[in-house]
Amino acid sequence: MAGPAWGPPRLDGFILTERLGSGTYATVYKAYAKKDTREVVAIKCVAKKSLNKASVENLLTEIEILKGIRHPHIVHLKDFQWDSDNIYLIMEFCAGGDLSRFIHTRRILPEKVARVFMQQLASALQFLHERNISHLDLKPQNILLSSLEKPHLKLADFGFAQHMSPWDEKHVLRGSPLYMAPEMVCQRQYDARVDLWSVGVILYEALFGQPPFASRSFSELEEKIRSNRVIEDFFAHPWVDLEHMPSRESLARATALVVQAVKKDQDGEAVAALSLYCQALDFFVPALHYEVDAQRKEAIKAKVRQYVSRAEELKAIVSSSNQALLKQGTSARDLLREMARDKPRLLAALEVASAATAKEEEAGGEQDALDLYQHGLGELLVLLAAEPPGRRRELLHTEVQNLMARAEYLKEQVKMRESHWAAETLDKEGLSESVRSSCTLQ
Template identity: 95%
Template sequence: MAGPAWGPPRLDGFILTERLGSGTYATVYKAYAKKDTREVVAIKCVAKKSLNKASVENLLTEIEILKGIRHPHIVHLKDFQWDSDNIYLIMEFCAGGDLSRFIHTRRILPEKVARVFMQHALQFLHERNISHLDLKPQNILLSSLEKPHLKLADFGFAQHMSPWDEKHVLRGSPLYMAPEMVCQRQYDARVDLWSVGVILYEALFGQPPFASRSFSELEEKIRSNRVIELPLRPPLSRDCRDLLQRLLERDPNRRISFQDFFAHPWVDLEHMPSRESLARATALVVQAVKKDQDGEAVAALSLYCQALDFFVPALHYEVDAQRKEAIKAKVRQYVSRAEELKAIVSSSNQALLKQGTSARDLLREMARDKPRLLAALEVASAATAKEEEAGGEQDALDLYQHGLGELLVLLAAEPPGRRRELLHTEVQNLMARAEYLKEQVKMRESHWAAETLDKEGLSESVRSSCTLQ
């Protein structure tokens, strides 16, 4: 039976306590089961008198969807009950609050933390043709603050949507709503991708892209055709910027597709913890050991680091303490060998750099009558200088590739002789530098779950082993 209007309602088998939040037609309370377990749950209470036909349909949809879903990144609906006044959805309790509070207490989130949000949950929903239609930070809950595990919640607006099924009903929260919804045009599942872009923007920059003082101002900004500019600070990786711009595309036909979103290098679903993580790590280690035995230090180091990209998710996924310790022992062993290989590779890299610089100086002397060749050699020198700067690897790689494009054309037209030999050597050296830097950039951008590594005491050693100097 319901309690007084000013306090939480009463429900058989549970003690309802503090209010966690409220929405259009529901209030959520923290509650304890009266059974011996004293299990903590969240109970969503919907007052029957507040329900019209649309909200009844929303509620039934939410119950239907959540009852059929079992997924670690989606809030679990344990049960539902009703009495004369209310309908009750008994759900798992997420002690860490919601993503909105998490972002505001930290102001901005690092890329590695932001990446984790909803990766597998969105894919899970999309594979089942379920669109959430109300994605926002308040609907993404954290299982705890100690080891935050993100879970999608509040499926009151969710719809089963086939690829050919389009809607034109206004749903969701305006700040995170796709332009085609705000403009009340037909829309489809791609509205969730726009919302993901807005949430990601807010997580990385501390506020959503259309922060406004009124709904009319917000609506005007969303309807505008102006390209959404990304702030320069904090600096983001190229992949992250690319994904944000493709998500925040006003025209749904030009917006990134679900297929491209899940395949995007920044989303990096490949390295999410799964039952395959350990097998993939082991396969890469076998290749690394073979290259190591054959004396191919650069290839071996690259493969060891790729293996670590999968060993860390394997650690996340493993629940058996004994097997977890065995994986940790292996990781330490491979990190140790990667450190040794890194020293070998760095030494040969410095020698190659000096050799290339002296050969280039000689070629420059022989190219005084060739302004195009001199200009290409200047690009190569700029690349070498950029490579020696901290964090300049990607810029150096771009310059090397630009210089190589020019030099290969010039090499094809160069007649036989000493200058052609030197030019051929220069092209080979630049190709080796470019390949080396590609590996370096790839390893620097590897996504080992830093928070786990820090807890295991492996973080710094893994990061340093797989960062070439």
């Protein structure tokens, strides 16, 4: 039976204590199971008298969806009960509060923290969308944190969630206006992808401390968010990087790449072997993060140190070969420059190539060098197409081939250097300096 209006209701098997939050239809309480375990849970109490037909349907859909799914970043519905006054949803308790409070108490979040949170949220959304489930009310208040010490996101409050395929059209306005996609606010016709717009707004708020379209009225908000731009492919975006999210598959992927690296190493293909070792390390890092057994974790660390050591040896081999190729390419370019004195456009393109080579030899200049190589190649390819047969065309053809090879080589270096998440995680494991240096070619 429900208790008095000024206190929490009573529910068999549980002791309800402090109020965690409340909305139009529900109040959430912290509670303890009366059983020996004294398990802590959150209980969402929905007053029956406050429900109309639409809210009853929403509640039933919420229960149906949450009872049928389990995911590490979606709040777990343990059970539901009811009495004459209330319906009770017994949920996993998240001690860290909600993401809104987490952001506002810190004003803004560091990018590396926001990225981890986005990765976890993307994982939950991808799981839902694969099952044709749309949340439709994504906002920081509906994203809970498992704890404050080691926070993990838990997507919650599925009161507006719907089974919705990407091609479905809906005309009901759902969710919170600040986080609604333009097609929902302006056209009332939308599909499952509106969740991705909300994710973008949440990310903006995490990084800048407030939503991008804060407004004083709905009409002002509608005006601000009108846009015809297409939402990018969120789940495949390299910043989200779901591929390298810690999971039970991380170790298997790392091991498969190591097998390939060893084969290339044995065949004398140093560059390919080094690249594969570094790709494997990108998966060993999340594997270490995912592993909880101390003995297995130490075994993985030992393997990582072994592969880092071999990567250092290969790096020395590749660097030596790289320097020889740079000198060879510079000599050929000097000869071509002598033969191009009557071609100012060709001379200018060769100067760009020389600037790229000089930039490549600077520490940390890989991205600038790559940009210069690509700019120079754009010019030289046009000139090569117009160059008549002869010695100069042969040299120009060789120069284009060399620059293409350098550009591909640098793309691989930049890719390795951009593994920030891997390096940051390895910092915690005490291995980052050796891995970072091994996967950065000079």
